[in-house]
Structure formats: C-alpha cells, structure tokens
Amino acid sequence: MGVIDKRKVKENEEKDAVLRIAVTVAVILLIIGIIVVVVKVLNPKADTQKGLQKLKQMEQTDVAKVDKKIRKLEEAERQADEEWASRPASEKFVNALVMGDSVTQGLSEFGVLDAAYVQADRGTGVSEAADNKIEEHFAKAEELKPQVLFLAYGMNDIKAARGNAKAFAKAYKAVLERLKESLPDTRIYVNSILPVRQSVIDENEWYGNIGEYNKKLEALCEKEDVTFIDNGSLVKEEYYTEDGIHMQPDYYTEWVNHMAEVADL
Numbered sequence: 001m002g003v004i005d006k007r008k009v010k011e012n013e014e015k016d017a018v019l020r021i022a023v024t025v026a027v028i029l030l031i032i033g034i035i036v037v038v039v040k041v042l043n044p045k046a047d048t049q050k051g052l053q054k055l056k057q058m059e060q061t062d063v064a065k066v067d068k069k070i071r072k073l074e075e076a077e078r079q080a081d082e083e084w085a086s087r088p089a090s091e092k093f094v095n096a097l098v099m100g101d102s103v104t105q106g107l108s109e110f111g112v113l114d115a116a117y118v119q120a121d122r123g124t125g126v127s128e129a130a131d132n133k134i135e136e137h138f139a140k141a142e143e144l145k146p147q148v149l150f151l152a153y154g155m156n157d158i159k160a161a162r163g164n165a166k167a168f169a170k171a172y173k174a175v176l177e178r179l180k181e182s183l184p185d186t187r188i189y190v191n192s193i194l195p196v197r198q199s200v201i202d203e204n205e206w207y208g209n210i211g212e213y214n215k216k217l218e219a220l221c222e223k224e225d226v227t228f229i230d231n232g233s234l235v236k237e238e239y240y241t242e243d244g245i246h247m248q249p250d251y252y253t254e255w256v257n258h259m260a261e262v263a264d265l
Contacts, residue, residue, distance in 0.1 A: 089256045092265040093117045097144055099137045100152030101125060103194065103246055110249040112256050125156035126171040134175070142182050148263050149179065149186050150229075154193035154213060155245065163206030169216035176224050189263055190221050192230045197244030229262050231255055 093113055098104060104120035107113040119140045121133040134153075141149060153175075154168070161168040172190075179188060192214045201208045214230070221228035239251040247255075259265075 089260065090114055090117075092260045093148075093256070095146055096148040096150065096263070096265065097141055097146040098150040098152060098259075099141065100150075100191070101154075101156050103155055104152040106247055106249070106252050107256065110252050112249070112252040120152075123156055124153065125160050126153050126175045127157045127160035127168060128171070138178065138182070141179065141186075145183060146186055148189070148265065149183065150189045150191060150259055150263075151175070151179075152191040154217070158193075158206050158210065158213070159204070163209045165209055165212040165216045168213055169220050172217060173220055173224070176220070176226060180224070187227075187263065189227045189229055189259065190217060191259070192217065192228065192232060194235055194245075194247070195232055197240055200244040227262065229259060231258060234258060 089112060094117075096117060098107060098113065098118050098120070100120045101124045102120070102122040104118065105122065107120070108115040108118040119137045121136070124133050124137070126134065153172070157168045157171070161171070176188065176190075179186070193210050195210055196207050214232075218228045218230075220226075234251065234254045235247075236251075239248045240246075241248060
C-alpha cells in the first residue's frame with residue numbers, strides 16, 4: 001500500500017510539473033502575442049509597408065493625371081484669353097459708351113469705334129464756359145444705360161476754366177455726381193487730358209497746366225471711387241496733327257485698347 005502511494009505521488013508530481021511547464025509556455029506565448037499586437041498598434045508602418053508602397057504608387061499616378069489635366073485646362077484658358085483679347089474693338093465696346101470732345105471724335109471719325117459707341121462734340125467740356133453740348137451727352141448716356149461709360153473731357157476746359165485746375169475739378173465733380181445718380185449700375189472711367197506740343201503752350205500758357213489738371217482729376221476720381229485712366233504714355237510725337245493738340249489715327253487704336261484693358265472689356 002505504501003509503495004502504491006509513492007508511485008501515485010510521483011505520478012502526480014510529474015503531472016503537476018508538465019502542467020506548470022504548459023502553463024508557463026502558454027503564458028510566455030500570450031506575452032509574446034501581446035507584445036506583437038502592441039508593436040503593431042504602436043508601429044503600424046512595419047506591418048503596412050507594402051500597402052503604403054502601393055498607395056504611394058497609386059498617388060503618384062493620380063497626381064500625374066491631375067497635373068496633366070491642370071496643364072490642359074491652363075492652356076485652354078490661355079488660348080481663350082488670347083482669343084478674347086484679340087476681339088475687334090466693336091465687340092469689346094458693345095455695352096460701352098465713350099463721351100468727350102473733339103479729341104474723342106477721332107474714335108468714330110477714323111473708324112476705330114462705331115459711332116453708336118461714341119458721343120462726342122467739338123468744344124464740349126465740363127466747365128460752364130465751354131461750348132457745351134454736354135447735356136446732350138447726359139441724355140444719350142441715360143437713354144442707353146451702358147454697362148461701362150468712359151469720359152474724356154478736359155481739353156476745352158483748359159481755356160474755359162482759364163487754367164484753373166481747381167475750378168475744373170469742381171466742375172468735373174458735378175458731372176460725376178450726376179452720372180452716378182442717374183446711372184447707378186454703370187461703371188464709370190475717366191480719361192486723362194492728353195499732353196500738347198510745346199508750341200501750343202508757347203502760344204497759350206494755360207496749356208502748361210495740363211499736368212496740374214490731371215493731378216486734380218486723378219485725386220477727384222479716387223475720392224469718388226471712379227477709375228482714372230492715364231493715357232499720357234500712349235502719346236508719341238508722330239501722333240500729333242498740325243495743331244499740336246489732336247491726334248492721328250494710330251493713337252486711337254492704342255487708346256481704345258488701353259481703355260478696354262483697364263476696364264477688362
């Protein structure tokens with residue numbers, strides 16, 4: 001009986017040892033498994049490297065396709081802009097009106113703009129002393145209600161205002177206020193007074209004040225929130241007619257393009 005008990009005890013001890021080893025191995029494997037999971041969670045890059053490489057390849061392919069499409073769109077836009085800019089003046093000014101004096105008359109007289117887009121008369125200015133038909137110009141503008149209105153007065157106001165730039169600016173202010181009130185939806189642009197030849201200034205010193213007139217006019221436009229268009233740089237010596245004031249046809253092509261560019265027509 002005693003021998004049998006010892007064997008059983010020994011067998012039980014062996015079973016317990018095996019069990020302990022099995023449990024220990026299981027625990028170790030569990031710990032290793034936990035460590036692997038933690039590593040994957042904390043450092044997914046190691047486990048997803050191949051996937052990331054695939055995504056990167058797809059991304060590079062997509063970027064190349066998108067970039068190609070963008071370049072095509074940009075090229076199409078550039079061509080459209082060039083075609084738009086190269087339109088004839090008659091198309092650009094279809095919703096515009098240019099009002100002014102005898103210098104402005106050249107736009108229609110030389111065929112640069114259709115007469116329907118020009119309201120200009122010799123001797124007209126903003127000053128009361130000018131040989132004025134400006135009321136007719138107001139009436140025409142109010143009748144047509146153009147989207148864009150260009151004003152080109154001032155040459156006749158040199159004499160009419162007797163060289164007084166301040167008086168000229170005051171008179172021009174009244175013109176702008178009236179037009180802004182009667183044409184609230186119209187964009188208004190004011191052209192500068194063109195320079196004259198020195199010979200004209202020598203005959204009448206008031207013409208020497210054109211620079212001061214333009215300074216006052218530009219300041220007025222800024223105050224009235226109206227765009228001032230400086231055309232002085234367009235004038236070349238060969239553009240003058242014999243009187244040293246009016247312009248040859250070549251000037252008008254440049255002028256009309258400059259107005260269209262500034263007004264984004």
